[in-house]
Amino acid sequence: xxxxxxxxxxxxxxxxxxxxxxxxxFMLRAERWRGAGGEIDLIFQKGxxxxxxxxxxxxxxxxxxxxxxxxxIGRIYAxxxxxxxxxxxGLATPMRFDAALVDVHGQVQILENAFGLG
Numbered sequence: 001x002x003x004x005x006x007x008x009x010x011x012x013x014x015x016x017x018x019x020x021x022x023x024x025x026f027m028l029r030a031e032r033w034r035g036a037g038g039e040i041d042l043i044f045q046k047g048x049x050x051x052x053x054x055x056x057x058x059x060x061x062x063x064x065x066x067x068x069x070x071x072x073i074g075r076i077y078a079x080x081x082x083x084x085x086x087x088x089x090g091l092a093t094p095m096r097f098d099a100a101l102v103d104v105h106g107q108v109q110i111l112e113n114a115f116g117l118g
Contacts, residue, residue: 013057013102014041020108026051037078049094050087052080057102061109064101073115
């Protein structure tokens with residue numbers, strides 16, 4: 001897949017995930033939010049809870065999940081800590097980290113609390 005095709009495919013996956021969260025009553029706070037630690041694909045809020053979402057697209061859900069590395073999770077945590085620092089409750093803000101897996105057919109599977117925290 002070319003760089004541009006891959007980029008557009010990733011954007012389409014993020015749009016599908018955004019629709020799913022919004023349909024479930026979440027408010028989109030940020031897309032591709034960049035902090036010192038790196039980028040967070042999507043950030044949502046529902047009530048007081050902030051949800052950080054990493055979107056992974058591949059041929060299958062299994063391949064998408066396998067593409068999420070420990071190093072990348074560490075960068076997401078660092079960026080989330082920076083983002084949450086600007087919230088009124090700071091680190092006391094309820095939050096979770098989800099992985100949104102998108103397969104080749106555009107189907108979405110959400111893994112809530114995918115990184116073992118939250």
